[in-house]
Amino acid sequence: MPKRVDHAERRTEIAEALVRVAGRRGLHAVGMRDVAAEAGVSLRLVQYYFETKEKLLLYGLEHLAGKFGERLATRVRAAGDGPGPRATVEALLMTALPTDEESRTFHHLYTSYAVLAVTDRTLAAQPFIRNPDAAEGVLAAVLRQAQAADLLRPGVDAHLAAAGLLAMSAGLGTSVLVGQRSPESAAAVLEDQLNRVFRAADAGG
Amino acid sequence: MPKRVDHAERRTEIAEALVRVAGRRGLHAVGMRDVAAEAGVSLRLVQYYFETKEKLLLYGLEHLAGKFGERLATRVRAAGDGPGPRATVEALLMTALPTDEESRTFHHLYTSYAVLAVTDRTLAAQPFIRNPDAAEGVLAAVLRQAQAADLLRPGVDAHLAAAGLLAMSAGLGTSVLVGQRSPESAAAVLEDQLNRVFRAADAGG
DNA sequence: ACGGAGATGATACGGATGTACCATCAAGGG
DNA sequence: CCCTTGATGGTACATCCGTATCATCTCCGT
Numbered sequence: 001m002p003k004r005v006d007h008a009e010r011r012t013e014i015a016e017a018l019v020r021v022a023g024r025r026g027l028h029a030v031g032m033r034d035v036a037a038e039a040g041v042s043l044r045l046v047q048y049y050f051e052t053k054e055k056l057l058l059y060g061l062e063h064l065a066g067k068f069g070e071r072l073a074t075r076v077r078a079a080g081d082g083p084g085p086r087a088t089v090e091a092l093l094m095t096a097l098p099t100d101e102e103s104r105t106f107h108h109l110y111t112s113y114a115v116l117a118v119t120d121r122t123l124a125a126q127p128f129i130r131n132p133d134a135a136e137g138v139l140a141a142v143l144r145q146a147q148a149a150d151l152l153r154p155g156v157d158a159h160l161a162a163a164g165l166l167a168m169s170a171g172l173g174t175s176v177l178v179g180q181r182s183p184e185s186a187a188a189v190l191e192d193q194l195n196r197v198f199r200a201a202d203a204g205g
Numbered sequence: 206m207p208k209r210v211d212h213a214e215r216r217t218e219i220a221e222a223l224v225r226v227a228g229r230r231g232l233h234a235v236g237m238r239d240v241a242a243e244a245g246v247s248l249r250l251v252q253y254y255f256e257t258k259e260k261l262l263l264y265g266l267e268h269l270a271g272k273f274g275e276r277l278a279t280r281v282r283a284a285g286d287g288p289g290p291r292a293t294v295e296a297l298l299m300t301a302l303p304t305d306e307e308s309r310t311f312h313h314l315y316t317s318y319a320v321l322a323v324t325d326r327t328l329a330a331q332p333f334i335r336n337p338d339a340a341e342g343v344l345a346a347v348l349r350q351a352q353a354a355d356l357l358r359p360g361v362d363a364h365l366a367a368a369g370l371l372a373m374s375a376g377l378g379t380s381v382l383v384g385q386r387s388p389e390s391a392a393a394v395l396e397d398q399l400n401r402v403f404r405a406a407d408a409g410g
Numbered sequence: 411a412c413g414g415a416g417a418t419g420a421t422a423c424g425g426a427t428g429t430a431c432c433a434t435c436a437a438g439g440g
Numbered sequence: 441c442c443c444t445t446g447a448t449g450g451t452a453c454a455t456c457c458g459t460a461t462c463a464t465c466t467c468c469g470t
Binding site for chain 1: 229231232233313317319320321324325329337338362365368371372374377379380383384390391393394397400401
């Protein structure tokens, strides 16, 4: 047998090249040749590891979602050791905002994929349903927990509030992405919303 | 002179053809030939009235935003004659949800344009900034008015609340668009949020 | 009525794109 | 040792897209 190569690793490298170049020039403008150049391999190689462009895009989306999920989980875990549920929720929502370049790219590409998914049923079957639903479940659980600790304002429905927060965060993210709103302003809107869901702080640091 | 044609009208027809076909197959998949076929004219004609594709897209965006603005204004005006500020706000936000085919198309294409605007500065200079800011202003004004009439919960910042509502509505719209959430569920989330902003109803019908 | 300008049609062109095909290289097992 | 098989490279091919070019038709002013 010849030189043995770790396919999974190679696919990851290429997928990350896709993400980089798509983040720079837009997903609509990226071709296999661009991905190959960005990854420093030949066009043939991209074909070799992903037979078709559709499969490349699919894998790229998966990879992107995975990376972001990790990032989010890390931040939430870090905040989880902290003051309380509100901090956790804040960490979750603020991380979802496109502040640095990495999260900007995520928002940009995720929105691009979402737009494609509207007309492409192969893409529509992908994690657009699963991931945000999972996030909503997690957030709702945290809110219910906070509710049990009497940290929420009366009459709050955890599930509805969670959905609302996530939707607001996503909407704000888009605004920030297109330059319509500053990250700080978006954070302020989110903060204001959290004040509508959580009781007024008393023992907070 | 030969047959004189109303250029503005013709441009509108072609722009609407663009919107239709892009709504069906996605903006990324639409070419000048598709627009021409949809409008029932020759490719040359599309070139004649819009010299370049970029100009066609620009005009299409303008037209789309204009149409939707009208639709929104109509619904809001209709609600304005009704019970009160909350009904107005509800009309505004519910209209922004992609319920029927027209608003679905609007959301789909507007998001597509937004994605393009991230990397295309010519597109970014377009009404992405102006329109939503205007909507935010209008909504904030209505909320301030409601606040003056003591219809809001205490401590509500009209401007922040307006921004939040709009962002939430946009986020929910995207969810509905990609099939992640039903229009009814989105409406419920919005309703819940309005209950957090407005006082509990008392004199409502 | 006729000339000219505006409106429209047909089609060519250069470039880019996704994919397919053919060749080559490298390593490990018989 | 060499032959198989996986990993590459190079490149051709068909297609599509936006744009440009050339030609034609139509109708109004004079």
